[in-house]
Every structure is written in structure tokens, then in C-alpha cells.
Amino acid sequence: MSKNNLKLLDFSLLMSVVNFLLFHIPFFSFVFDNVDCKKFNGIVLIISLILVMVIANTFVFYLLCFISRFVGKILLVLTFVINSIAVYFINTYSIIIDESMIGNIINTNYQESSSFFSVKLIMYIIVLGIIPSVYTIKVRILNVPLRNFLITSSCTLSFLVCMAFANAANWLWIDKHSKTLGGLAMPWSYSVNSALFYIHKYKRNEKEILLPDAVMKDNEKTVVVLVIGESARSENFSLYGYSRNTNPLLSKVQNLYSFEATSCGTYTTAGVKCILEHRYTDELYEILPNYLFRHNVDVIWRTTNWGEPPVHIKKYQDKENLESHCKGKDCDYDEILLTDLKEQILKSTKNKVFIVLHTSTSHGPLYSKKYPLRFENFTPVCTSVELGNCSQQELINAYDNTIIYTDYLLYNVIQYLEQLKDYKSTMLFVSDHGESLGEKNLYMHGIPISIAPKQQYEIPFIVWVSEDSKKLKSNNISLSQHHVFHSVMYFLGIQSPIYNEELNIFR
Structure with a gap:
């Protein structure tokens, strides 16, 4: 044979x-x-x-x-x-x-x-x-x-x-x-x-389950900006006690609050879905932007990322849509999401405005490519996609630089909102999940949450509110991503049968 x-x-x-x-x-x-x-x-x-x-x-x-x-x-x-x-x-x-x-x-x-x-x-x-x-x-x-x-x-x-x-x-x-x-x-x-x-x-996805109808309680001019972070873990934010000053701008901002929080999952699709839904479920219920849009809120979605549930609104703007209005090298990074942001709010014909900025700032493996060079405060940085080939310090340096850039982006959002004197405004920053940086020889994210290390699910939940706006409850509580839905509803003055006061951070 x-x-x-x-x-x-x-x-x-x-x-x-x-x-x-x-x-x-x-x-x-x-x-x-x-x-x-x-x-x-x-x-x-x-x-x-x-x-x-x-x-x-x-x-x-x-x-x-x-x-x-x-x-x-x-x-x-x-x-x-x-x-x-x-x-x-x-x-x-x-x-x-x-x-x-x-x-x-x-x-x-x-x-x-x-x-x-x-x-x-x-x-x-x-x-x-x-x-x-x-x-x-x-x-x-x-x-x-x-x-x-x-x-x-x-x-x-x-x-x-x-x-x-x-x-x-x-x-x-x-x-x-x-x-x-x-x-x-x-x-x-x-x-x-x-x-x-x-x-x-x-x-x-057989059919999106509509939530019960809601009622607008007032016509007060209000704007909410929800910034969805990518792979940001609270452990590396100086606002949460990190020894490095990764929040040099936000640490000086008044009316800023940081909450301990955990994510529902350790990957983008699960985390973003959880941020936008009213409660944890395997079903596809109407998500926050769709629900608000259906009730006559001006909803704007800007993204350099992906993985969100189906978004049914008129003003969905990805990177390609924003590039035509953005000039300069910083348009290659998440700063493109801020292009004409204040102007778009002022052009709105509605009193209630909800904006989602879905970033990609801290996504690996090439953390060093996620920020402009001027934000490279910590060196040397890991420049390889094979993270195990870098020292852990090089990896952490690159990642920490993405947090400094995130700090800059959030600070600019707040600066824009502070200029809108006719609006009551708030910014919420919540990450989709955390990130492993070599601890226990684990990298990035995606480990099943039942066995995932805390670095992959302990996330920042940072809130800023304008002067004379709604106050916050005590920030000595631990939040989930579901607090976003009900807090946004309350701040915008929208009443609904599915509203849960226990998941509202404002008082």
C-alpha cells in the first residue's frame, strides 16, 4: 500500500x-x-x-x-x-x-x-x-x-x-x-x-419589544451627554485612588462625582446593551436612545466604535460622517466625536437633547495608537500586538496614556456643556467593561464574567452636573450599568411605568 x-x-x-x-x-x-x-x-x-x-x-x-x-x-x-x-x-x-x-x-x-x-x-x-x-x-x-x-x-x-x-x-x-x-x-x-x-x-432579534409609553413632565431645556467608554477600568483612574495622575483635568472640575461600578459583561456588545437597557434581560427590549427618540427627544449618536444593539434614530453619525466636518490630525482619534458638538446642540429645535458618544479610546492591543503623541506622558510604551512580549510596565504606560486622553475628552465635553447657559446639563461617563493588563497572565478582556478578574468588570462611572441643576444622591454606593437608563430618564423629566427610582442617581 x-x-x-x-x-x-x-x-x-x-x-x-x-x-x-x-x-x-x-x-x-x-x-x-x-x-x-x-x-x-x-x-x-x-x-x-x-x-x-x-x-x-x-x-x-x-x-x-x-x-x-x-x-x-x-x-x-x-x-x-x-x-x-x-x-x-x-x-x-x-x-x-x-x-x-x-x-x-x-x-x-x-x-x-x-x-x-x-x-x-x-x-x-x-x-x-x-x-x-x-x-x-x-x-x-x-x-x-x-x-x-x-x-x-x-x-x-x-x-x-x-x-x-x-x-x-x-x-x-x-x-x-x-x-x-x-x-x-x-x-x-x-x-x-x-x-x-x-x-x-x-x-x-426576532422583534424589538417596545417599552410602555412615557410622558414628558416639563419643557425645561435639558441636555444629557452619555459617553460610553471602551475597555476603561476604574483601577487606573486617579479619581478612584490610582497613584498616577491620570485625571489631571477632571480632578479640578467642580460638581464632578465618581461612583464605584461594575459591568454586566466583559465584552462590548454585552456592556453597551446593559448600559442602554432598562433592566438585565436576554430579550431585546427597546433601548434608551430608541425609547427617547420615540418620545420626541432629540437623540444624537456619535461613534468610533461598534457592537451596540440596533439604534433606530435619525442622527446616527459614525466616523465617516464626522470626518467631513473635522480638521487636523486629532480627527484620527476619538476627539472627532466632539466635532461641532456644541453647535449641534444649539441647532436643536427641541428642548430635550440626548447625546451618546461611543468611544474606542482604551481598546487594545495597540493602546499606543489610541491617543495623539502629546498625551504620551508615561514611557516607554508597548507598541506590539503581542502583549506578552512587552514588559507589564510598558503595557501599563501605554494604557495609562489612553486614560489621560479620556480625561481630556471628558473635560472638553464638560467645557462645552458649561457654555450652554440656557440648558440644565449633565455628562455621564460609563465604560462598557474593564481590561486586563497582564495580571495573572491575562490580557485585554472577554473572559466569562463568572471567572473574570475584577480588572475586567470594575469600571468608572463618572458624573458631572451643571450649576443649579439636579443634585446627586450619595456617591458612597456601588452602581450597575442599568443606573444609566433610569438616571437619564429622571434628568430629562420623562415619566414611565418602567422607571425605577432605586436605579436613579439624582435626587
Whole structure:
């Protein structure tokens, strides 16, 4: 028999072993870190996981190639290439590819995804993806009779069932760590979770659920600016006790309050949805800008980011819309969101104005590219997309510079609002989630919130109010992102059956 000729079972087993050896070091690193390898039960669990992973993948590859060798090979090639990319991100950024991370990936635009490009990524694709794929394409798979296929399949399934029951004592451990195990098993991490993401997304977006009608209580001229931060963690704001002065401007502003707060999730889509909805729910209820727009509030949405729920308003302005009115090098950064902001408010024909500025200032991995050079107060900075190659101090320096730039942006928003003497005004700054900067060897964000470190969910919630405006309740309380919806409603003087006084920060 030619060395390029393999029986279907041999080929499937070989592909499964290659898949196991190349792409499951992170999986078993986690297992070894969380299992007592000195105990008999721990040894049984590890051996069982190895056998189940190899045999289960063998069965799937065997089934696919029996149905169609051509389709099976194409899917195997895609598996190796995608696996190589997935393992690169797992090894480089310590991520877990669960359903929420799939949503993060799908909602990433070209500008963000291109920032992850590196020579190391290309090497992963070539060595772990393309080289095994070349062999996969070249090998000739020999036919197998249907009877042999059925016998092999039956025996394999029976073995897997027996292994499951033999590990009944470990079911609780597996269930406890199922999200992490599922997020590190290739190719099931991204294939199963992608399917789950689209199924759940379809169910959520079948129809937006309208909230009950509201009533405008007064015609007083009022403006609210909600600034949605990106990857800003409160730990690095001097307003929250950070040793570095990352808030040199805001620290001097009167009527400014900072609250302890936590995010609903550790990725953009979950965080932004939570900021804009009236309560935590998996359903797609009418979000704040849509609700206010429907009740005759002048709503303006400006963004250099993405990942928000569907926004149904007339004045939706992304970076491309704002570029034509912005001049200078700073238009390449989030300052573009402030272009003619005061003028747009003054042109409004309505007494109630609500503005959302959705920033991208602190999003990694290239923090050093998120601010103009004049804000580079802390040096040296990390300039690599492979954050593990930088010292933690270089990484923190670059990130802290983004917080200084955020401080500058928020200060300018306040300056604009202070000039609007005919309006009662407020600015709320709330981040979508936090960020890991190498603590416990974790980077960026997206870890499931049930196991995420505090750096990924402890966020700033900063509020400024104009003179003679509404006062705030005590800021010695911890807030959630849902406080935004009800606080904005109260400040604008809008009464609704879904309003919750307990989630209002104003008195």
C-alpha cells in the first residue's frame, strides 16, 4: 500500500491525533492546573479526557469523510487553519473562545482586527494550519464498506457512552469547568459556540419589544451627554485612588462625582446593551436612545466604535460622517466625536437633547495608537500586538496614556456643556467593561464574567452636573450599568411605568 494511501479509519485517527497534539496544550494546561494529578481519580479523569477527545474527533472526521471525501478534506483544512488562529489568540491573550467571545469576534470591524496582525500569527497559520493541510489534501483515502462503517461507528459511540458513565464521579467537576473546557477544545470551541451565538441572536432579534409609553413632565431645556467608554477600568483612574495622575483635568472640575461600578459583561456588545437597557434581560427590549427618540427627544449618536444593539434614530453619525466636518490630525482619534458638538446642540429645535458618544479610546492591543503623541506622558510604551512580549510596565504606560486622553475628552465635553447657559446639563461617563493588563497572565478582556478578574468588570462611572441643576444622591454606593437608563430618564423629566427610582442617581 502506498504511504499516501490510508484506510478511512486510519486517516481519521491520524487527523484526530494531529489535531490533539497541535491544538490542545492550552486545554490540558488548564486541566492539569485544576486537577489533583496525585490522586487516582485525577489520573482517571485526565486519561479519560484524552481518550474521549481523540476518539470523538476521530468519529466526526470518519463520518464526514465517509459521506464525502472532498467535503471532509475541505472541512479538515479549514479546521487546521482556524484552529491555528484560535490557538494563537489563546496563547497570546489568554482568551477563552466561548459564545461571548464569538460575539466579540463577529462584532469586530476591519480596523480592530487588522491591529492584531503579527509575524507570529502568520507563523502559527503556516506551521499549525497550512503544513498539516497540505498532507490532508495529498493523502488518498481508501473506500470502506457500509457494513464496516456501521460497525466502527456503533463501537465508537458505545465506547464514548461507557466513558461518560465511567466518569460519573467527575461530572460535577466537568460541569463546573464546562465553559472553560468547551472554550479550549478544538474545533468545538468556535464551531459549537458560533452556532449557539447565531441561534440566540436570532431569537433575541426576532422583534424589538417596545417599552410602555412615557410622558414628558416639563419643557425645561435639558441636555444629557452619555459617553460610553471602551475597555476603561476604574483601577487606573486617579479619581478612584490610582497613584498616577491620570485625571489631571477632571480632578479640578467642580460638581464632578465618581461612583464605584461594575459591568454586566466583559465584552462590548454585552456592556453597551446593559448600559442602554432598562433592566438585565436576554430579550431585546427597546433601548434608551430608541425609547427617547420615540418620545420626541432629540437623540444624537456619535461613534468610533461598534457592537451596540440596533439604534433606530435619525442622527446616527459614525466616523465617516464626522470626518467631513473635522480638521487636523486629532480627527484620527476619538476627539472627532466632539466635532461641532456644541453647535449641534444649539441647532436643536427641541428642548430635550440626548447625546451618546461611543468611544474606542482604551481598546487594545495597540493602546499606543489610541491617543495623539502629546498625551504620551508615561514611557516607554508597548507598541506590539503581542502583549506578552512587552514588559507589564510598558503595557501599563501605554494604557495609562489612553486614560489621560479620556480625561481630556471628558473635560472638553464638560467645557462645552458649561457654555450652554440656557440648558440644565449633565455628562455621564460609563465604560462598557474593564481590561486586563497582564495580571495573572491575562490580557485585554472577554473572559466569562463568572471567572473574570475584577480588572475586567470594575469600571468608572463618572458624573458631572451643571450649576443649579439636579443634585446627586450619595456617591458612597456601588452602581450597575442599568443606573444609566433610569438616571437619564429622571434628568430629562420623562415619566414611565418602567422607571425605577432605586436605579436613579439624582435626587
